[in-house]
Amino acid sequence: MPEDFNPGTEGSGGVEGKATEHLPKGTIEPAEMVEVSIDAPQFQVAAAHPERVERGIAVMFLVGLAGFMGFGASYWQNYSNFWLGITLGVGFFGLGIGMVAWGKYLMPRGPFSEARHSAAPTPEEQEAFLTDFTSRGKVAIERRGFLLKLLGAAGGVFAIVAAFPLLRSLGPLPKMLFYHTAWKKGSYLMTAEGRKVHEDDLEKGGVLTVFPQGDIGGALSQTMLIRVEDASYGYVVTAPHRKTWGPKGYLAFSKVCTHAGCPVALYQKALNQLLCPCHQSIFDVGPGRPATPVFGPAPRPLPQLPLYIDSKGFLRAQAPYDEPVGPGFWERGAN
Amino acid sequence: MPEPVRVARSRRQPAHTSARRGQSAFEWLDDRVRASKHRQLLNHIFPDHWSFMLGEMAMYSFIFLVVTGIFLTMYFKPSDTMVVYHGSYAPLDGTRMPEAYLSMLNLSFRVRAGLLVRQAHHWAANIFIGAIVVHMMRVFFTGAFRRPRELNWMIGATMLALAIFNGFLGYSLGDDLVSGIGVRIAYSIVESIPLVGSYLAVWLWNGTFPGHIITTRFFIFHVLILPGAIAALLALHLAFIWTQEHTEFKKKGASEQTITGTPLWPGFTAKSGGFMLVVFGVLVTLAAVVQIDPVWQFGPFVPFKATDAAQPDWYMGWLEGALRLWPNWEVNLPGHMIPVVFFPAVLLPLLTWAIIYAWPSLEKRFTGDRDRHNLLDHPRDRPGRTAFGVGALTFYFLLFVAGGDDVLSNFFHFSIEDFVWGMRITTIVLPLVSGLVAYKICLELQGQRRRTARPRFLIVERAESGYYAATDGLAVPGEEEPDPLDVEEAGNRAAEAVSPLDERPPTPSGTTESRRAP
Known part of the structure; x- marks a missing residue:
C-alpha cells in the first residue's frame, strides 16, 4: 500500500494483506467514500506495479524540468521561436502527462459513488419561499404604489439619458453620409501616388485605381478606371442615358462592391468583367454593360462615375456618383 | 451519517515541525473561511469519461x-x-x-x-x-x-x-x-x-x-x-x-439517484x-x-x-460560406430596403442561436419528456435528435466548405459558377440525406445491440416439455427490461422445430439457446 494513502492510524490494519492485492478493473463495486474504510479496495492505487509507474512519472517530471530549463536557456540565448516553443511545450507535456498518470494510477482507484444532492425542490419548499417573498413584498411595496411609480419613472429617465453618452457620443448621425463621396464636379482623377491621370496613361485593357483630389486612398471614393477601347474610339456607352460618360474608351466604376463593400479589385481583360475577390461577385463592363452583376451575391450594378477629358488631356469627373456607392442600407430604398 | 475516512492528525506533535506550522496556518485560515464546515466538498464526484x-x-x-x-x-x-x-x-x-x-x-x-x-x-x-x-x-x-x-x-x-x-x-x-x-x-x-x-x-x-x-x-x-x-x-x-x-x-450500477466517478481530492x-x-x-x-x-x-x-x-x-468560415452562397436577393420596400447581406450574416446566426436556445424546450414538446435526467442517452437511442444534430452539423460544415469556394474551385478546376451552384444545392440536400442516414443507422444500431450484446448472465429454465431455454437476465439502466421469457412457449416452439430425427439443435428466435433435453 502506498504511503500517501496510509492513514497511519493505529488499529486500522488487519485487512492489509487482502487490500493490497491487485484486482482487475471493473471487478470492484462502487462505494461511498465516507462509508468505506481507507483499506478498502477502492482506496488502493489503480496500478498493478505502482513502483514502476512511479519511476515513469519521475522520468516525465524530469523531462518537464529539463524542458523548462531549456526554455530558460533558449530565452537567455535568444534562440528562435521554434526552440522557445518546443522547450516550453516539452516542459508542459512532461509535467502534465506525469500529473495525469499520478492521478490515474497512483491515487485511489475508486469507483466511488454517492447519492446525488441535486434533487428538485419540493412543492412545499417552493410554496413556502413564494409565500415569504410575496407576503413581505405586500407590506413593503404594494402599499407604497406611488413611491414605486416614482422610482420607476426616475430609473426610466436615467436609462434614456444614460444612453446618449453611451451611444450617441460614439459618432455622428448617418444622415447623408452614405450618399456622398469626395467626388465633385470637375474632380481630377488621381492615382494612389497622387498623380493626375492623363488620357495617354492607359492602353486598351489597362486598369487603375483612382481617387478624387483630397481623398487619395479614400475607402468610399475609390474608383476603378478601365480603358476598354483604343484611343481612336469615341464614347463608350454603357447605358442609354450615359452617352458621354465614357470618353475615349475610358470607364470609371465605384470600386466598392455592392454586396459587402470589398474592393472589386480584379479585372478580367478578355471577358471585360470585374471580379470581387471576397465573395466572387462578377460584374460585366464595357459597351452596353453598366457593371451589371452577372454572378454571385452582389445585388446591384457598381455605380458609374461620369468622366470627361479636359483641354490638357486630364481625366476629370463630370459629376459625383448619382447614387450611394457600396452595400445597401435600410434608408436607401429601391433604385 | 457514518464517520468519513480521513487522515487522523495528532495534536501532540511538536510545535516546531513544518507539519505543525502548516496546520496552524490552516487553522488560522479556516477560522475565517470555514472550509472545514464543508469537508464533503473534497469528495465531490466527477464521473469519468x-x-x-x-x-x-x-x-x-x-x-x-x-x-x-x-x-x-x-x-x-x-x-x-x-x-x-x-x-x-x-x-x-x-x-x-x-x-x-x-x-x-x-x-x-x-x-x-x-x-x-x-x-x-x-x-x-x-x-x-x-x-x-x-x-x-x-x-x-x-x-x-x-x-x-x-x-x-x-x-x-x-x-x-x-x-x-x-x-x-x-x-x-x-x-x-x-x-x-x-x-x-x-x-x-x-x-x-x-x-x-x-x-x-x-x-x-x-x-x-x-x-x-x-x-x-x-x-x-x-x-x-x-x-x-x-x-x-x-x-x-x-x-x-x-x-x-x-x-x-448509463452503465452497470448507474442510477438517476447516484453519481459514480473520481472524487475532487x-x-x-x-x-x-x-x-x-x-x-x-x-x-x-x-x-x-x-x-x-x-x-x-x-x-x-x-x-x-x-x-x-x-x-x-x-x-467564421460558416458565415463566410453563407455570404458566398446566398443569392443576390435584396428586399425592396417603399423607400427602404433589406440588403442582401442581412439574410446570411444577421438572420442566419440569429436563427441558429434561437434554435440552440430553444432546443431543450422544443425537444420537450416533441417527446413529452419533462423528467429530470442525470443519466445520459446513447445517441442511437434518440434517433430523431441524433438525425437533427447530424443534419445541422452537415449544413454548417458545408457552409464552412463554401467559405473556401475560390480556393477549392481553383484546386479542382471547376469554374466558380459551377462550384457555387453545386454548393448551393448540396447545402440544402445533403443535410437532409445525412440526417436520414443517421436516423437509419441509429435504428440499425439499436437492433444490433439487442442481437449481439453479450448477456451478462443467462437464466436457464426448463419447460414442462423437457426443453431448456435461456435469456439475458439484466437490463442496463434506462433500457427496457428484457421481455420475460415464456419458457413454455419457447419449449413448444423448439419441440415443433425439431423433428425426432434431426440431431442439430435448433435456435428459435427470442431465445439465446434452446436444446433438447437429454
Whole structure:
C-alpha cells in the first residue's frame, strides 16, 4: 500500500494483506467514500506495479524540468521561436502527462459513488419561499404604489439619458453620409501616388485605381478606371442615358462592391468583367454593360462615375456618383 | 451519517515541525473561511469519461488565452494613427501603416518570445472555440441539456457566441490586409440591419468606413468586455455543474439517484490539473512549429487593396460560406430596403442561436419528456435528435466548405459558377440525406445491440416439455427490461422445430439457446 494513502492510524490494519492485492478493473463495486474504510479496495492505487509507474512519472517530471530549463536557456540565448516553443511545450507535456498518470494510477482507484444532492425542490419548499417573498413584498411595496411609480419613472429617465453618452457620443448621425463621396464636379482623377491621370496613361485593357483630389486612398471614393477601347474610339456607352460618360474608351466604376463593400479589385481583360475577390461577385463592363452583376451575391450594378477629358488631356469627373456607392442600407430604398 | 475516512492528525506533535506550522496556518485560515464546515466538498464526484474532458479543454484554453493576452497587451498599441515603419523587417521598411500593425510587427520581431506568445494566443483562440463546439456536440447528442440543465446549455451557447465574436475582434486588431477586409465586411453587415443598421455602423466606427478609431474600440471589447463576460458566464457554468452535479453514462450500477466517478481530492484534481498542462503543451508546441497569421506577409490594411484566396479563421468560415452562397436577393420596400447581406450574416446566426436556445424546450414538446435526467442517452437511442444534430452539423460544415469556394474551385478546376451552384444545392440536400442516414443507422444500431450484446448472465429454465431455454437476465439502466421469457412457449416452439430425427439443435428466435433435453 502506498504511503500517501496510509492513514497511519493505529488499529486500522488487519485487512492489509487482502487490500493490497491487485484486482482487475471493473471487478470492484462502487462505494461511498465516507462509508468505506481507507483499506478498502477502492482506496488502493489503480496500478498493478505502482513502483514502476512511479519511476515513469519521475522520468516525465524530469523531462518537464529539463524542458523548462531549456526554455530558460533558449530565452537567455535568444534562440528562435521554434526552440522557445518546443522547450516550453516539452516542459508542459512532461509535467502534465506525469500529473495525469499520478492521478490515474497512483491515487485511489475508486469507483466511488454517492447519492446525488441535486434533487428538485419540493412543492412545499417552493410554496413556502413564494409565500415569504410575496407576503413581505405586500407590506413593503404594494402599499407604497406611488413611491414605486416614482422610482420607476426616475430609473426610466436615467436609462434614456444614460444612453446618449453611451451611444450617441460614439459618432455622428448617418444622415447623408452614405450618399456622398469626395467626388465633385470637375474632380481630377488621381492615382494612389497622387498623380493626375492623363488620357495617354492607359492602353486598351489597362486598369487603375483612382481617387478624387483630397481623398487619395479614400475607402468610399475609390474608383476603378478601365480603358476598354483604343484611343481612336469615341464614347463608350454603357447605358442609354450615359452617352458621354465614357470618353475615349475610358470607364470609371465605384470600386466598392455592392454586396459587402470589398474592393472589386480584379479585372478580367478578355471577358471585360470585374471580379470581387471576397465573395466572387462578377460584374460585366464595357459597351452596353453598366457593371451589371452577372454572378454571385452582389445585388446591384457598381455605380458609374461620369468622366470627361479636359483641354490638357486630364481625366476629370463630370459629376459625383448619382447614387450611394457600396452595400445597401435600410434608408436607401429601391433604385 | 457514518464517520468519513480521513487522515487522523495528532495534536501532540511538536510545535516546531513544518507539519505543525502548516496546520496552524490552516487553522488560522479556516477560522475565517470555514472550509472545514464543508469537508464533503473534497469528495465531490466527477464521473469519468473521455468526452467530459472537452469542456475542460475549452476552459483551460480560455485560461491560457487570458494569460498570454495579458502579455500581448504590454506591447500592442490599439491605434489607427498612421506612422512609417523603420524596423528590423526589411520588406516593409519605409511603409506607412497604422500604429497597431506596427506594434504587431515589433511584437513579432523585436520582443523576445513575442512571436511565440502571439502565435500561441492565436492558436488557443482557434482551439478554444473548437473545444466549445465539440463539447457542445457531446452535450447535444447525449441529451445532457435536458432538465434540469437547460439553463447551463443556454449559458454555454452564449459563451460560444461571445467566443466567436471575440475571436473575430482579436484577429481584426492587427489591421493587416486580410483582417482589414474582414472589418470592412463587418461594417457592411452592421449597416445591413433594418431600422438601426446605419446608426449602429456610423456610431461604432465613428463615421463611414474605416473611421480611424475602430481598433481602439475593438481593443477594449476584445481585452475587457467580452473576456469579462465570458469569465462571468464560465463561473456561472461551473457553479451550475457543481450544484447540479455532472451527468454520467448509463452503465452497470448507474442510477438517476447516484453519481459514480473520481472524487475532487485528490484524483480529479491531479488528472484535471495535469490535463491543463497538456493543453498548454499542445498550444505552445503549435505556436512553435505551425505558423499562424503571419501579418508581415499580408502587409498593412489599405482600403483599396485586396488579396484573393483570403479566408477568415475557421470559426467564421460558416458565415463566410453563407455570404458566398446566398443569392443576390435584396428586399425592396417603399423607400427602404433589406440588403442582401442581412439574410446570411444577421438572420442566419440569429436563427441558429434561437434554435440552440430553444432546443431543450422544443425537444420537450416533441417527446413529452419533462423528467429530470442525470443519466445520459446513447445517441442511437434518440434517433430523431441524433438525425437533427447530424443534419445541422452537415449544413454548417458545408457552409464552412463554401467559405473556401475560390480556393477549392481553383484546386479542382471547376469554374466558380459551377462550384457555387453545386454548393448551393448540396447545402440544402445533403443535410437532409445525412440526417436520414443517421436516423437509419441509429435504428440499425439499436437492433444490433439487442442481437449481439453479450448477456451478462443467462437464466436457464426448463419447460414442462423437457426443453431448456435461456435469456439475458439484466437490463442496463434506462433500457427496457428484457421481455420475460415464456419458457413454455419457447419449449413448444423448439419441440415443433425439431423433428425426432434431426440431431442439430435448433435456435428459435427470442431465445439465446434452446436444446433438447437429454
